[in-house]
Amino acid sequence: MTRFLVRRLAHAAFLLLGVSLLAFLFSTLAPGNYFDEMRLNPQISAERLSALRAEYQVDRPMAVRYARWASALLHGDLGFSFAYNTPVAPLLWTRARNTLLLTGTATVLVWILALPLGVWSAERLGRPADVALSWATAVLLIIPDLTLALGLLVLAVRSEWLPTGGMVSVGFDGFSAAHKIRDVALHMVLPVTVLVAAALPVLLRHVRAAVAEALEVPFLRAAEGHGISRRRLLYRYALAAAAHPLIALFGFSLGTLLSGSLLVEVVMSWPGLGPFLLEAILARDLYVVIGGVLLSTLFLVTGNFVADLLLYWADPRIRSEAAGR
Amino acid sequence: MNQILEVRDLRVAYGGRDGGVWYALNGVSFGVGAGEILGVLGESGSGKSTLAATLLRLLPANGRIAGGQILLEAADVVQMDAERLRSVRGRRVSIVFQEPSLALHPTIRIGEQVGEVLHAHGTLSKRERGERARGILAKVFSGDIERIFSSYPHELSGGQQQRALIAQAIACEPVVVVADEPTASLDPTTQREILTLFQTLRDQFGIAFIFITHNPALLAGFADRVLVLYAGKVAEVGPTHAVLSSPQHPYTQALLKCVPQVAAGEALRHKALLPVIGGSAPSLAILSRGCVFEPRCEERMEMCQTQEPAAAMLGNRHEVSCLKFPA
């Protein structure tokens, strides 16, 4: 077990290191930087500019800057934002929290819907009910997310049933606790709906395929021959047999928690990582961009790691293999 | 003998993708007495695996029972609704499949898999199920029951996996167990151990077995009666020694001659050509008039082409479906 853990962790750390290097390299290779944009601003003098450049050390060689940044990172310091003039970490964290609220809710909902629907569909493979569901998901799949988001926005504006953007209403700070929760929840309805609608068809199809395959294996037929109930066959035997693809998918879901909602956030002006990073990229706010990329990668890596752990827990054959090494 | 299972005129049809229909079983009738071991002998295409699946109504989606009755303790399995069927499977009749490594769930412990069968047919608590499962494992394993109980299938040998499957099959003390080529993938020695286990279970608990195989060698000295299946029909059925040592149906005779004889006292007919059955197994898509074995039969008569043989009783419960013997 320890061996297995250490190997996976080392693998993850290696990946993070590589991504940070690449992110750093690409963002410094891109032409221009934050201060080049400033140069166009007549209100800032040339002396002030060069003082700022010296302060932020943008003129030092890249290797030196990477080394400084990396050593700071080890102490939890993600660098400094040029635009906000504050450390990057707290900035990122507030935005990430908002994003996670959105994507976390959407992910839970998607899985709650996809698992039973996928099992239900796989059980009726090829029958009218399954075919109808396949068509429905196919339609959902071909509608672009953007169209869906805009369509829902239009609907919300016309009907005035739901708030159409942002995360809170005006005067939020004066609300009672219950009112606050209700307010945020209402604001979440539209973006979460778009996220669920976008992810559901894909996940549903995967669950359906995995369970359908599991239903074909001989041990399910054997279990049926022992009088195991239909329910238990589906939810204990078949789901356990489909654990491999499902866990891999779950890891992927976890991995995309931070990066999966960028578009929706921008369209629905949700104060998450999406709009924030977009703004930072346009302004060439170097350390914010790198921090954002690194944080997303961290989630991807963690998602994979959690999936590996879950597989290890779910499949005794993997445990035996790891022990045999 | 008290008949616990009686199959009457069973017909099973498969539909092909091209819309064609063929009959894997075409009017099969036989009975099994309490505590009896019935060996079903058949080659590929005889319908023997279909028979195993049909007895528990576990046919694949393209197969259906086209007629007949399966009377299990006087109740017709063919007519049962889904819940009744579920409650009968594993409790009154159960099945042991061919490939033990594929018939056990790979990520559930053996003890738990036996417990699942108890759970499906009873109201025992989890702890009681565990105790019972240990007791059941003790009937089929000798030695370290605790280790087997908490093992996963991949940690066991092929023979042990087959024993675990048998434990599941007998967990609820059924009256009859259908075993579909249960030893085909095992070594000769392990094969023999499993056969001995079946006999022990029969002697101790009175469980009847329907033992399906393509290998006549396994049945001698093991089965009480042998049923020979050819092209979805019963060619011959009778006491084991009668069928194997004085077979009456031309197909059975030809089949048994294919096995090289190494009997003591007889000189080894070394590298002699073995007698073979000419032709090939018939297509089941064409419903022939007359006897299904006629095209390959060395004793065919004119009427064999047009007249379907009925079972003729030769005495001593030995029945043969051949026109040589008038019914």
Next chain:
Amino acid sequence: MEPVIRVENLVKRHAGRGFGRRAPGFTAVDSVSFSILPGTTLALVGESGSGKSSLALCLACLERVTAGQIWFEGRDLAALEEKELRAVRPKLQLVFQDPANSLNPRWAVGKIVAEPLLVQARIAKRERDARAAQVLERVGLSAEYLERRPQELSGGQRQRVAIARALILEPKLLILDEVLSALDCSIQAQIANLLVELQRTYGLAYLFVTHDLRMAAHLADEIAVMSRGKIVEQGAAEKILRHARCEETKSLLGAASLAPEAIAAVRER
């Protein structure tokens, strides 16, 4: 007469798994020696895990041996380089137990059978087809099978195709690894007859690997019983059958005797 193949003190050890090679190695074949004369059959009998299949793979030059010699046509195969082995392999052909797994399902039978020719030398397509048809006829399949695909064939026909493919390079030794085990009795008899006829006609030598002592006694001149990597008993088929000394042999005999002996016993009752 000069043996086709002579094996001396052959050892096959599988390395332990893992990085540190901490797991102890596993000796699949442990100092095995035998030889096979032209036109004769040696049956290698044992349970699974006895090392008989490892030995078959070593002889077919599909696995390198750990120690010992395999003398074939005056050369020690164990000492040959991979490049030199390529020239030898056509003369030692291996046929597997389950032809369903060893035949490419997307190819027509003609192409499957002619494939070894394709690998070995540049031969015109028409010549290849003619040779394929010829060799199929030798195993009892008419030329109309050339265009069929493996899944359209029965188990016995597939095994015939596998044998035809092995024959096309005109080998001296066929290594038959459980070729009858997956077949029905009546089909077993047909394939056994085919093997006997091919041996009579072409003087082929066989290494017949099986767990079926009965069939071994029928087909082989000599039987070697393997257990835990070693040959525990070896001799003329008749002798092994009637006067087995080892426990392993008796156990295999016991398993086989559920058959005709038991029938004979019943007959006497």
